[in-house]
Amino acid sequence: MGEIQRGGSRGGRGGFRGGRGGSLDRGGRGGFRGSSDRGGRGGFRGGRGGSDRGGFRGGSDRGGFRGGRGGSDRGGFRGGRGGSDRGGRGGFRNSGRDGFKGGKDNEDSFKKSEENNNQSTTVKKTNNKRSADDLDDNIDTTWKKQKYDVDPNNEFENSDIETNEGNDDKKTKKQPKPPRKTPKQKNLGDLDPSIEFMSKENQAIMFTRKNAEFLKLNTSNATSFKESHFIEPKDDIEDLSNFIKSLHPLLHTYPDRKKYKVQNGAPLVIIATCSATRAIGISKVLSEFNIFTKVGLYFAKHKKIEEHTEVLNNYPVRIIVGTPNRLLKLVENGSLKLKGSVLVQGDKKQQSQNALIETDEETRYLIVDKSFKTLKGEDLFRISGSDFFEFFDKSCKELVLSGKMKVSMV
Secondary structure (H helix, E strand, O other): OOOEEOOOOEOEEEOOOOOOOEOOOOOOEOOOOEEOOOOOOEOOOOOOOOOOOOOOOEOOOOOOOOOOOOOOOOOOOOOOOOOOOOOOOOOOOOOOOOOOOOOOOHHHHHHHHHHHHHHHHHHHHHHHOOOHHHOOOOOOOOOOOOOOOOOOOOHHHHHHHHHHHHHHHHHHOOOOOOOOOOOOOOOHHHHOOEOOOOOHHHHHHHHHHHHHHHOOOOOOOOOOOOHHHEOOOOOOOOEHHHHHHHHOOOOOOOOOOOOOOEOOOOOOEEEEOOOHHHHHHHHHHOHHHHOOOOOEEEOOOOOOHHHHHHHHHHOOOOEEEEOHHHHHHHHHOOOOOOOOOOEOOOOHHHHHHHHOOOOOOOOEEEEEOOOOOOOOOOOHHHHHHHHHHHHHHHHHHHHHHHOOEEEEEO
């Protein structure tokens, strides 16, 4: 197929299916559908345009398949539109240079690309942030726990699932409060008023053996106590209250205060027991002695030793009940007075008045609460035997040997 001229002024078309020609000033289409001088459309299906366009469907310096319209210096596959010196857009439908399907120009393409990018980001954001109105009414939004088939022989799998279920229960359900500690069982023996009868002979033998055992004394160093050092209850006395009454006639009250003055912290009767609860029980058993006087309680619980010391230094007392360790500390700090008469001697006139008193206000009585046993079957010697004999050795032994103190194991 040859070149066909359509007039001298516009030039002609050349090549296979050459383009239309015009004047020499405008040039025609050359190449395959291309023109001359104008560098019209060249290549396969060359496009329209001015000079400097070439390539397939492009002018010179613009080569590429299906080149678009425009001026010089544009290229790429499907180059976009543009004027001279604008260096149109290229890329895959994008702004810039040298690409596929370039746009119209730089500024327009930049705006469009920004709009496209903004649109894409807003779409992503809106897709991610869906409101409750966007949800379908038929969608079940509640979370359902999945059940898994568990192999009973797989220990690791079972342990994991049990752990997870436990965590879910903690979040959804309130954990039950731990059970309260079972209250300590009360020993009804704390209020037991009965006493155990032991003869003076048996008391002397037992006391001598226990004293050497707990103080770790040899036979040569051990003290041998006599029957005269002890008191035994009478046959008709079966309770502690009546036994104490038999020791002294004025233990429930003080001597005539107009004539006699009693020392503070100088008791006549000292009851040694193994525990605080038993000491409280004994004070209740001896409630009739709390009318005109007060039974003193001395043990480590509830009160500090400073409080006990203050009470003994400021108030007289006839009967005290306590644990051996606390009694020893009170004797050592001087607040508990076990030696001498309980009466204040004062001047000669007072001393002569004290000599007229009919009751014995000097002899002390140490009562050992041997018969009481705890719920575990433990007695005073089993629980605090070492403390008791330490208290006895440091505070009472000299008085017992001199006859100024009597011991009774009941």
